Amino acid sequence: KPEYAFIGRSNVGKSSLINMLCNNKKLAKTSSTPGKTLLINHFIINNEWYIVDLPGYGFAKHSKSIKQRLEKMISSYILQREQLVNVFVLIDVRHEQQKIDREFIDWLGESNVPFTIVFTKSDKLGPGKARQNAQDWMNKLKDRWESLPPYFITSSEKKNGRDEVLDYIDGINKNL
Numbered sequence: 404k405p406e407y408a409f410i411g412r413s414n415v416g417k418s419s420l421i422n423m424l425c426n427n428k429k430l431a432k433t434s435s436t437p438g439k440t441l442l443i444n445h446f447i448i449n450n451e452w453y454i455v456d457l458p459g460y461g462f463a464k465h466s467k468s469i470k471q472r473l474e475k476m477i478s479s480y481i482l483q484r485e486q487l488v489n490v491f492v493l494i495d496v497r498h499e500q501q502k503i504d505r506e507f508i509d510w511l512g513e514s515n516v517p518f519t520i521v522f523t524k525s526d527k528l529g530p531g532k533a534r535q536n537a538q539d540w541m542n543k544l545k546d547r548w549e550s551l552p553p554y555f556i557t558s559s560e561k562k563n564g565r566d567e568v569l570d571y572i573d574g575i576n577k578n579l
């Protein structure tokens with residue numbers, strides 16, 4: 404069964420997004436203490452496909468050895484997992500483009516891994532400003548990439564963007 408992975412910096416709103424997509428408040432653990440997911444979790448949807456919850460990257464407080472172990476785990480899953488169809492990279496819509504996100508995205512691109520950007524927490528800015536920030540963020544990718552990946556703007560708080568992301572996944576699944 405196809406797998407769709409979700410990844411982002413700690414505290415980006417990954418658990419909240421996964422729960423919104425699953426319609427289940429308690430499936431993925433949300434917490435205000437970042438950096439808690441150290442395992443790769445699979446959630447089956449409609450008995451058809453999997454949401455894969457990858458650990459958050461770039462959590463400064465992890466020791467160097469844990470960071471290396473995480474990087475190894477994430478990169479071997481992404482590069483070796485045959486069932487993996489697409490990686491959703493989560494970005495807090497309020498944030499400027501950061502080195503760690505840029506490096507991760509460049510690595511995905513260079514490795515020919517299909518990916519999509521999801522801007523989270525749009526309710527914190529309101530729709531107009533969120534759209535503007537997302538566009539600015541995407542434009543900064545243009546320096547290095549000829550074609551830009553698709554992107555979505557979501558709010559788990561307001562349940563925005565849920566149908567768009569699920570329709571996108573359904574569309575891919577139909578063509579597999």
Ligand code: GDP
Pocket residue numbers: 411412413414415416417418419420432433434435437438459523524525526527557558559560561
């Ligand atoms: P994770 O560490 O990436 O899994 O992030 P969480 O889903 O645990 O969310 C981190 C914090 O951001 C929590 O306090 C959430 O309540 C909050 N949060 C997540 N998504 C949203 C959102 O769409 N809107 C708002 N306002 N807060 C959010």
